[in-house]
Amino acid sequence: MMKLFGLSKDALYRRIAKYERGEDLAVISGEKKKKTASKLTDIRYSLREKEINAIAAEKFANVSGKNPKAISTEFAIQIAKNRGNISLHWTVATADRWLKRIGCTATEMQSPTAALKWKEPYSNSTWMFDASGFRRYFLNPKQGRIKKRSYLDIKDEETGMERDGLIKIWLYAGVDIYSKSFFLKAYGGKAITSGSKHRGENKADYLDFFQYCFLEKEDRRVPVFGIPEYIYCDKGSGIMATKNILKRLGVTDVRNHFPGNSRAKGAVEKAIGDFKNGIEPALDGIQLETIEELNDFLHQFCIHKNQISGRYDVWLSGTKIKPVKNVTAENFYDAMVSFDSRVVDNWGCISYHSHRYAVAMDLCGQKVSLYKDSNGTLVAEDMMGNFYKCDPSGPREISNATGYSIMNPSDNFKKTERMKNRESVIEQAKVARAERTILDILPDSANLRYFPASSIPVETEPTIAPKEFNNSEDAWSFIERRLLFSRFDLPEILKQEIDSFFNLKIFRRGHIPDTEVYEMHNLINDYFHKQELEEGIQ
16 A cells, blocks of 8 residues: 555555545645745734835836846845845845745836826817937938938948938927827928937927917818817927927927836827838838928828828817817917016116116116017017117216216107106095095996907917018007007097007008007007006096
8 A cells, every 4th residue: 555655654644634634635645735824923024025125126226217127136135235225134036936926027027007098078188299210211411302221220320321421301290189180290401409410309390390280271171270288298308498489379288208108109109100110111112302292292191191080070070179279370470589587777777698778767676578579679578568679878878078968868768658657646646545445445346347258269479579560450450469459449539649640650651660569559558557547546
């Protein structure tokens, strides 16, 4: 019997006894091991858990970066011990078992989690943007011609481009998340940043691409237009440089995903990938000579794909849920004007690039915004929205030799109508203070006014007036958009006088200078402030 089972007599009797006690026959026969309780106390078990997490942190310290690669368990134990993060004795085998137990093996740490499907409630809620270099098309900057090449890898591509005198062509892509409608456009040219080999993603190209996407199209086959509420992109310096401009246009925020996580903007990556992997190889037998020809093809390609897939129809249906925000080329121009700010000193001047400019005599201590118009002229805007052309003659100067008369008079230091108005208001305010009662402070609900909410108008304030206006209608339009009013709200006499003034300038000069428009702008602005103040006093 003992020879039959290959056991000694005592061993056979011990196994029979285990079977009689009810133990599992598979365990008794040795087919599987019996699970034994941990010999670690609760305190020691908790310490092991704490220390294995410290070891795991050292092992996978660089997994979240680019090209992640975990270090060896042995090296991780050594680093954790040197830093004083572990006190127990750890072998590589023990640490690997514990890493497996807590779900922190190398495979598990680097495996991606389930992706989320991005869904928006209406059109132009969120747009994604990205850019990528073409694989087969390159630009000869000297000839302005496109050349086709098929390089083996990135190293071969760099060497071949330098040898052939070629530079990269960049494909810009934008996708509306709600409808998946997309735009593609190519850009090429010399590097903008000194020391760079390629043009890369840059602010100028992104601003041009935004106008291509957001403005209404002359090609009525493309219904998509309007500014989105949010823009989602990576942290590229090119698109982030446009953030302030986009916010001035009405974008609520520009948001970024974490580096190295291309799945975060899968919709725009798919638009780029579909073209580069499917269409670009199919064009090998077709020679596109210039960037313009390439963009004509991209325009037709986008129309075709969006129409046959029904994306345009989905986008149009989304506009019925919430109206889109329409922008114009003029909005883009106003939003892209560069500006700075200064505080007017005691001489009524501001300092700009080591030179003092006269602004006005009644703005001392106030902060003004500085703009440069299309001609490079410096213009200041005060907190009330009034404009002042900065005079390079600087502060006023007087001398005993000239009888204390001003040697360098400037129109900027004339007593303005606003100053006269303030003096008048101060006198009226003295009377109002003496006569005011508590009932005058209570609001009158009958004076409340409500604006219609059926649409969402988008209007960026025109920052700088053109150098000249060809007709009075353009001049009125500028003032109305700046002050957000209608000329018909003015008294008829005042409106007729301003019309006559504009017509006289056109009759004599053939145009209305910007200085005259600024003067009328400030006059109307002061009129409304005075009206508001009188209403408050009454």
